[in-house]
Structure formats: C-alpha cells, structure tokens
Amino acid sequence: MNDTHQVLIVGGGTAGLTVASQLLRRDDAPEVTVIEPADTHYYQPLWTLVGAGVFPKEESARPMAEVMPKGATWIQDAATAVDPDAQTVTTRDGETYGYDYLVMAAGIQIDWDDIPGLAHAVGQPDTGVVSNYSYDTCETTWDAIQSIPKGGTALFTEPTTGVKCGGAPQKIMYLTDDALRRRGVREGSRIAFMKAKGALFSSKPYEETLYDVVERKGLEINLMTELTEIRPGDKEAVFRNLETEEESTIGYDMLHVVPPMSAPDFIAESPISDEEGWVDVDPGTLQHTRYENVFALGDNSNLPTSKTGAAVRKQAPVLVDHLMATISDTTSVNGTYNGYTSCPLVTGYGKLVLAEFDYDKEPDESFPFDQTQERYSMYALKAYGLPRMYWNGMLKGRM
Secondary structure: OOOEEEEEEEOOOHHHHHHHHHHHOOOOOOOEEEEOOOOEEEOHHHHHHHHOOOOOHHHHEEEHHHHOOOOOEEEOOOEEEEEOOOOEEEEOOOOEEEEEEEEEOOOOEEOHHHOOOHHHHOOOOOOOEEOOOOOOOHHHHHHHHHHOOOOOEEEEEEOOOOOEOOOHHHHHHHHHHHHHHHHOOOOOOEEEEEEOOOOOOOOHHHHHHHHHHHHHHOOEEEOOEEEEEEEOOOOEEEEEEOOOOOEEEEEOOEEEOOOOEEOOHHHHOOOOEOOOOOEOEOOOOOEEOOOOOEEEOHHHEOOOOOEOHHHHHHHHHHHHHHHHHHHHOOOOOOOOOOOOEEEEEEEEOOEEEEEEEOOOOOEOOOOOOOOOOOEHHHHHHHHHHHHHHHHHOHHHOOO
16 A cells, blocks of 8 residues: 555545645645546536637646646546545555545546437537537537527437536527527527426526526426437437326437436445445535545535535535544634535526525525626626636635
8 A cells, every 4th residue: 555645635626626725725734635637627617608609618628737736746546446444545556545534526427328329429520419518529519509500409408317517408508599599590490408307497586587588588498308318310319208207209400418427436336425326424514424534525425505616615615624623623613514506507698697505595695686687797707707716716725
C-alpha cells in the first residue's frame, strides 16, 4: 500500500476541487490529495448553450493541471474500490492509498448503454440523435437543430433516474423552439417533451411559470413517458407509458436524449453506499451515516436535492466545516445544509427563470425580485456571469 493521506478526495470535478480549494485556503489547512484521472476539467452548465449554438464547446474546458488547487497532491488515476474499514481507496492502476479522512466527490455515472440504440447513434451524422450531456456530443445538438425541416418533429427525453441538472432536459427544448422560429420553420413542426416523471418541474412556483412558457410556445408535454429504444436507421423512437404500460413508436427528425444515470459502480458496490448505490450521508452535515471519517457531496451523494453545481457551492463550506471539526475534535461553526439548489431554467434566447429552492422544494432565492418570472438579466448571469464566478471564484475556494 502507498502512503496514507490525511484528506483524500475522490474526484476532481466541481465538488472535489471546490472542497480541496476551501480546505487549502484555511490557516489550519490539512494535507489534501485528489484522485482524478481526467486531463481536462469541464464547466458542464455551459453545454446547454453550446447545444443551442451560443458558445463553442471549447469555452467549457480547461486543462486539469490549471484548475487543480495549488498545494494539493494530484494522483492522476481513477478510483475503482473503497474500503472504509481498512480506510483505503484502490485505483484502476492497481494502487492502494490509505486515508485518515475521505471525501467522496466522484460524480454521477452516465449509462448510455441502458437504452438500446443510443450509444452507437448519439452524436453521429444522419441519425438525428443528440445529447447535451457529453462534451463530445453537445455541439452536434446545434447541427441537428439547424437541420430540422419545416413541419419536422423534435423530441426531448428525460429518464426515470436522477440526472445532472434536472432542468437541462427541457431547457434545450425551449431554445430549439426559438431557433426554429428564427429560421421561419416552426409552423407545423412538432416539439414534444417525453418525461418519465410525474411533474414538469419539482418546485411548484417555478413549474407554473414553465407551463405558461409551454402554452405560449405551443409545446407538447408527455409525463410518465419513458424512452425505451431508438431505431436510428429508421429515425424512430419507442416510448412506454409508465401508467398504462402501452408502447408507442414515434418518428423524429431530431431526438435529444438525456441518458439514464446512476451512482458509479465502485461506490454502489462498496459499504459506503445506501440501498440505491449513492454515498449514504447525513443530509445536514454531509458526514457519512456509519463512518465518521467519510464525507460526500455533489452528484455521488444521496442528498435529497437536485444534482447541480449550485448545490455544491452551498454544500462545500458545510462539509469543510464539519470535516475540520471532526479532525480537530471541535464543534462545527458553519451550521447545516438546507438542501439549497439552483437551476437556471433557460426558456429561450435571452430569457431565463432562476429557480432556487431547498429540501422542501420551497423557494430559497438570492435576489429581491420575483424569480419565477423570465428575465434577460438572469440569462446574462448564466451565460456570462456564472462561468467567470466558477473559474475564478468557486474552483479557487473563494465562494
């Protein structure tokens, strides 16, 4: 076994790097090590606007070496097993690392193969199958939008599983509607959202606004409707109604797929997971329910809130505070996490509803105005303000 690390962070995404930076900025900073295999770090919230033709995808990427916090030890490898009893993490290269304290920030697993026909078709020319949930495929969404003919059909899906950024599956639909109107080909076209869950959005005040948007744009909403198969050669998608179990086949010109997602396999197979595979943590302190030297945040945790970068921004300082209190055997001073998350709901070019809410799905808003309304100012915040805040503030532990 290799050396034991004081604080070992698994994952160099938003959650992992934010926690690492906040720890290292402290006067009593511990020794911090990050296990992360990737060469590149992505600001994934930008991919919706990449898919809508607003930005090139390269604007969402930075070399991992540039964003890794100074003072952190970077192990460029992928975690494949966690043993909380032995206090070790094993990696793809067969190395084993010990830890005093473990922070799990390994993100979410995208299961492209769970829908027959998806993995081989997504992002490929002439299939019409696209997805904003990958750096490699998000730009092809814009190509597909531009190729929708007058009177064409564009379908947008969301699976039964939890997903990164719960609003993203429908944001690209609203932008597609705008793009077709700009091209003068919206009339006679069918734009339909096929969502496998029972509500358009989880927080009611914002959902009411979204239904107003849907009505204004003439969009079709099909809840409890799950994508089960894609036939890219015929440009057909098969759906199942989860209430009646009836199946239907729909032809499409463009099919934007949000793939099923799950906890990473190595977490689901470890003792730190709950029954559904996520890291089992206290919803207020982010400390593991059974192993006091294990913490988790972000997408790989079982925190009952939306999986967003904005949620991580509020989770990280709470985790850091409780972690350092555990290390020093003192009382935490930063309170508890209330489930805050944010979803910037783009409803068109230059229009956005900034949804912010807590564990109870009640609004927990940042601005002194009615955030359930569409605003250009909030669109500008998402497109131009938040990326700068992310690279220059959040990843550096300043917010």
